[in-house]
Amino acid sequence: MTLIDGKQTADDIKREIAAEVEEMVAQGKRRPHLAAILVGHDGGSETYVANKVKACEACGFRSTLIRYEDDVTEEKLLETISRLNEDPEVDGFIVQLPLPRHISEQKIIEAIDYRKDVDGFHPVNVGRMSIGLPCFVSATPSGIMELLKRYGVETRGAKCVVLGRSNIVGKPVANLMMQKAQPGNATVTVLHSASTNIKEACAEADIIIAALGRPGFVTADMVKPGATIIDVGTTRVPDATRKSGFRLSGDVDFANVAEKCAFITPVPGGVGPMTICSLMRNTLLAAKKEIY
Ligand code: GUN
Numbered sequence: 001m002t003l004i005d006g007k008q009t010a011d012d013i014k015r016e017i018a019a020e021v022e023e024m025v026a027q028g029k030r031r032p033h034l035a036a037i038l039v040g041h042d043g044g045s046e047t048y049v050a051n052k053v054k055a056c057e058a059c060g061f062r063s064t065l066i067r068y069e070d071d072v073t074e075e076k077l078l079e080t081i082s083r084l085n086e087d088p089e090v091d092g093f094i095v096q097l098p099l100p101r102h103i104s105e106q107k108i109i110e111a112i113d114y115r116k117d118v119d120g121f122h123p124v125n126v127g128r129m130s131i132g133l134p135c136f137v138s139a140t141p142s143g144i145m146e147l148l149k150r151y152g153v154e155t156r157g158a159k160c161v162v163l164g165r166s167n168i169v170g171k172p173v174a175n176l177m178m179q180k181a182q183p184g185n186a187t188v189t190v191l192h193s194a195s196t197n198i199k200e201a202c203a204e205a206d207i208i209i210a211a212l213g214r215p216g217f218v219t220a221d222m223v224k225p226g227a228t229i230i231d232v233g234t235t236r237v238p239d240a241t242r243k244s245g246f247r248l249s250g251d252v253d254f255a256n257v258a259e260k261c262a263f264i265t266p267v268p269g270g271v272g273p274m275t276i277c278s279l280m281r282n283t284l285l286a287a288k289k290e291i292y
Contacts, residue, residue: 001258004147004230004265010273013146014058017280021060024287032287033062034118034279035084035093037077039103040070044236045096048276052094055276061283064090074103078111085113092118092136092286094279097168115292118282121168130175134291136282141173143274144209144230148183153207153228153263160186161201163218163251164211169232173209198222210251220256228263232271248272 021031034056038049049065056063066080077095084093093116099105109117114124120138128135137145148155160177164170170190177186186207191198202208202222210218211232223229233251250267258264265271285291 001261002151002263003258004151004263004270006143006147006265006270006272006274009147009150010143010277013277014055014280017059017284020284025060030089031060031062032283033064033089033091034283035064035066035090037066037068037080037093037095039068039072039077039096039099042098045098049096051276052279055280056283059280059284061280070100072100072103074107077103077108081108081111085111085116090116092116092283094119116286118279118286120172120282126167126172129172132179132181136285136291137176137278138168138172139275139278139282140169140211140232140271141176142278142281143271144173144232145176145183146278147230147265147271147274148207148228151263153183155183155207156185158186158206159204160188160207160209161205162188162190162209162211163192163198163202164213164232165190165192166211169211173211177207177209212251214251215249216251216253218252218257220253220260223257223260225260226262227260229257229261229265230271231265231267233267234272 025031036049036052038045053063053065084090095108097105109121112122114122117125118136120136125135129137162170162174174188174190177184178188189201191201199222203224205227207228209230213233213235215235215237229252231250231252235249236246237249239247248268
């Protein structure tokens with residue numbers, strides 16, 4: 001079994017990006033600049049955004065964090081988005097999700113100029129991705145594809161099961177896995193809460209990408225010997241032995257599944273660090289105007 005080390009891979013990529021940024025600066029260009037909008041104090045969102053700011057430092061980017069309290073109006077957020085859209089010093093920006101219930105996430109996402117949408121959530125980017133055109137690919141799917149590529153996992157002709165159909169992970173990763181590209185060219189089955197054949201389909205899969213948010217859902221009996229397992233789950237489970245009071249749990253019963261498979265990603269240290277790294281790459285592409 002090969003453990004897919006997302007932390008190490010992400011560190012390698014951040015070093016590659018940092019080297020490219022120093023070259024840009026030596027040529028008199030300004031540093032890539034990522035802005036992030038964070039609303040409220042959700043623990044998960046706070047951690048994600050802090051890690052994004054840290055990754056910007058590691059890559060030599062400029063970063064700006066804009067914070068609002070939970071009661072910020074939709075109008076105020078739209079105004080800030082409009083300002084960032086127009087700011088020539090900002091290459092890309094993100095609005096950390098989820099947002100409070102009184103704000104329409106879809107309205108917010110659609111207000112972002114797709115040319116600065118480094119999260120790849122705008123319908124223009126989603127649509128272009130789905131037909132294989134240059135675009136900002138959302139960070140988690142893109143991080144998963146990079147891991148498969150760097151670890152040489154054979155995807156061509158592989159049976160791939162995607163568990164979960166979210167707009168952020170399940171749908172886009174299923175799309176990328178079936179595209180005529182390397183990695184890609186897989187035969188993809190997407191399973192979700194209304195699917196009836198989950199155990200059988202998983203047991204036949206060469207690659208399982210689990211993105212349901214249900215701790216330990218994928219058990220050893222659902223896994224074919226020699227399969228590749230990508231675990232996207234990051235559920236916070238209460239754990240009194242930790243200082244934080246919780247631990248992160250993946251969607252895979254790691255201890256038992258690891259013995260059966262060829263490749264597996266751990267949680268934490270697998271897909272998570274790659275997600276942030278893909279956001280950095282998108283920001284670099286935005287600064288270099290390589291896509292739009
Ligand atoms: N919330 C959970 N994942 C993400 C992400 O990749 N981007 C943003 N903006 N919010 C998130």
